[in-house]
Amino acid sequence: MNNKKSTAILLTDVRSFEDQALFLHYLSRANAERRREVEEEQFADDRYLSLGGGALLDRLLTEWGIHGEIRHDEQGKPVVDRRPELHVSLTHAYPYAAAMISDAPCGLDIERRDRELEAVVRRYYNEREKRYAGGDQDRITDVWCRKECVIKCWGPRDVREIDTFAIPPDHEYVSIPLPGYSFEVLKKKGDYLFRNVRLDTDW
DSSP, X not given: OTTOOSEEEEEEEGGGGGSHHHHHHHHHHSOHHHHHHHHHOSSHHHHHHHHHHHHHHHHHHHHTTOOOOEEEOTTSOEEETTOTTOEEEEEEETTEEEEEEESSOOEEEEEETTSOOHHHHXXXXXXXXXXXXXXXXXXXXXXXXXXXXXXXXXXXXXGGGOOTTOOXXXXXXXXXXXXXXXXXXXXESSOOEEEEEOOOTTO
């Protein structure tokens, strides 16, 4: 793994793609599956997010010295083709996209902190999660992000059955500061690499 940490995370602001030359540069380098996904998006913001997230995953593979493409499995989860020992995750909330790679199951999620989540709390949060959130909007959003992280880490399940406090002892949550957003990561315990990067033609 080119002596990289066992988990690496990249974040970017996809508004760089308002430069159409840059957008087309990255689109031309995307594989057929990703180009199709990007082109099927109706709105420019969604096209930027889709392309940006995929570009970050490609960058992580390159940095780890991995020759392989990202594809999606039958559940829609991104995976590294023919490399089952590697785990990747992707998230976006305009204008941010983020991606991670790890040698253990992992997940990450970004959500705006101004979302109305009262109905979600009543329906999906258990009593311990409600006590932890305590009506605080930031914590409410953090818990929702962590539930999404669990799904991305270990696969689809009934959200009502997810207890964000009951994760395996070898895993941990990391909260990455991002003004106006919750940015939660679920990863194997230990060191990790995080970078906020800019998309440019040097990639």
